[in-house]
Amino acid sequence: MGNCWCGWEPSVYRVSSNAKSEQSPSVRERKEDSKLPSNPEEVEDLRRDSATNPLIAFTFNELKIITGNFRHDRVLGGGGFGSVYKGFISEDLREGLPPIPVAVKVHDGDNSHQGHREWLAEVIFLGQLSHPNLVKLIGYCCEDQQRVLIYEYMARGSVENNLFSRVLLPLPWSIRMKIAFGAAKGLAFLHEAEKPVIYRDFKTSNILLDLDYNAKLSDFGLAKDGPVGDKSHVSTRIMGTYGYAAPEYIMTGHLTPRSDVYSYGVVLLELLTGRKSLDKSRPAREQNLTDWALPLLKEKKKLLNIIDPRLEGDYPIKGVNKAAMLAYHCLNRNPKARPLMRDIVDSLEPLQVSTEVSTEKTMPTVIIEVPNAELKRKEDA
Numbered sequence: 464m465g466n467c468w469c470g471w472e473p474s475v476y477r478v479s480s481n482a483k484s485e486q487s488p489s490v491r492e493r494k495e496d497s498k499l500p501s502n503p504e505e506v507e508d509l510r511r512d513s514a515t516n517p518l519i520a521f522t523f524n525e526l527k528i529i530t531g532n533f534r535h536d537r538v539l540g541g542g543g544f545g546s547v548y549k550g551f552i553s554e555d556l557r558e559g560l561p562p563i564p565v566a567v568k569v570h571d572g573d574n575s576h577q578g579h580r581e582w583l584a585e586v587i588f589l590g591q592l593s594h595p596n597l598v599k600l601i602g603y604c605c606e607d608q609q610r611v612l613i614y615e616y617m618a619r620g621s622v623e624n625n626l627f628s629r630v631l632l633p634l635p636w637s638i639r640m641k642i643a644f645g646a647a648k649g650l651a652f653l654h655e656a657e658k659p660v661i662y663r664d665f666k667t668s669n670i671l672l673d674l675d676y677n678a679k680l681s682d683f684g685l686a687k688d689g690p691v692g693d694k695s696h697v698s699t700r701i702m703g704t705y706g707y708a709a710p711e712y713i714m715t716g717h718l719t720p721r722s723d724v725y726s727y728g729v730v731l732l733e734l735l736t737g738r739k740s741l742d743k744s745r746p747a748r749e750q751n752l753t754d755w756a757l758p759l760l761k762e763k764k765k766l767l768n769i770i771d772p773r774l775e776g777d778y779p780i781k782g783v784n785k786a787a788m789l790a791y792h793c794l795n796r797n798p799k800a801r802p803l804m805r806d807i808v809d810s811l812e813p814l815q816v817s818t819e820v821s822t823e824k825t826m827p828t829v830i831i832e833v834p835n836a837e838l839k840r841k842e843d844a
């Protein structure tokens with residue numbers, strides 16, 4: 464799980480700071496609470512102007528059938544808002560729907576204002592956006608106090624699970640570049656949409672992988688409409704994840720698409736080094752990945768010392784240098800000096816190597832599901 468900030472979840476780092484919000488959140492929250500939908504009709508009313516993707520309103524009883532009554536061994540993972548279960552929609556449950564595996568994210572029953580808002584943000588954003596690098600939202604449940612999201616099932620789970628797993632084989636260089644490319648295309652699409660969207664919570668646990676390692680962004684709970692007209696930024700409460708959030712956003716609450724670019728740079732660093740953005744188990748000066756790695760990215764001789772040792776040198780040096788320089792520019796403290804996501808996509812294109820060969824060679828795949836979300840790869844006999 465990510466180091467998210469949320470006030471009601473002290474065991475993780477998700478906290479909000481309202482220091483820069485224009486209105487006291489308690490006043491604003493009280494006002495907005497009354498606007499939050501409490502049933503599917505009200506959700507669809509809210510979606511009327513923006514909805515381009517049809518979403519299914521599931522009943523809670525249907526979700527019990529889909530998830531085998533939320534069985535423990537169906538848990539795929541857990542985050543700041545609750546647990547995610549694997550489920551299966553069978554033909555006889557919903558006529559007209561093909562039988563498909565799904566992921567069911569159940570928001571914990573704390574009924575917090577923020578939890579409901581994030582649930583709704585996801586329904587609204589993923590109900591209007593569709594792109595091969597965004598996870599598909601199939602439906603939702605809004606019944607009594609239940610707030611649930613039903614997504615397409617991503618067989619390989621999150622990049623976090625794959626990159627930092629102790630049981631999976633290390634991700635080869637080609638797959639890391641494929642993930643970086645796919646995730647960049649997802650962010651570029653958001654930033655270039657007719658009504659631009661800032662994702663705000665870009666991190667390895669929010670990038671999911673299908674069987675072919677296609678990367679898709681999930682978790683739009685913190686997404687925000689980008690600035691419009693001649694505005695340069697939107698002012699928000701400071702929400703996000705330590706280790707990924709851009710320094711100027713943390714200091715001022717001013718959010719721009721370049722804040723996502725900074726977080727993208729952190730994820731690229733994680734892919735290069737195999738280290739987590741924050742790791743308390745490392746020596747003090749290495750705990751913050753960006754602080755530790757940034758000065759080394761420009762030094763070609765030192766660079767190779769920080770590349771993930773689990774790759775065992777199996778990478779193209781030129782490609783490593785280019786990806787490292789890209790991360791370096793994304794992490795510029797001056798947001799205006801960071802590249803646009805579109806430039807990043809263009810720079811990553813030539814770094815793509817055919818993944819077919821390496822996927823076949825290193826990880827012919829059998830996926831075994833184990834409790835708590837780790838997907839194990841096993842060599843085919």
Ligand SMILES: Nc1ncnc2c1ncn2[C@@H]1O[C@H](COP(=O)(O)OP(=O)(O)OP(=O)(O)O)[C@@H](O)[C@H]1O
Pocket residue numbers: 464465466467539540541542543544545546547565566568598614615616617618620621623624668669671681682836
């Ligand atoms: N559509 C999906 N398909 C397969 N697995 C999923 C899907 N959505 C989520 N998961 C799994 O559930 C885990 C938890 O997701 P969740 O978004 O709730 O938490 P998180 O990203 O770890 O933390 P945060 O609350 O900070 O976002 C993911 O890391 C992933 O392993």
Ligand SMILES: [Mg+2]
Pocket residue numbers: 542668669681682
């Ligand atoms: Mg998440």
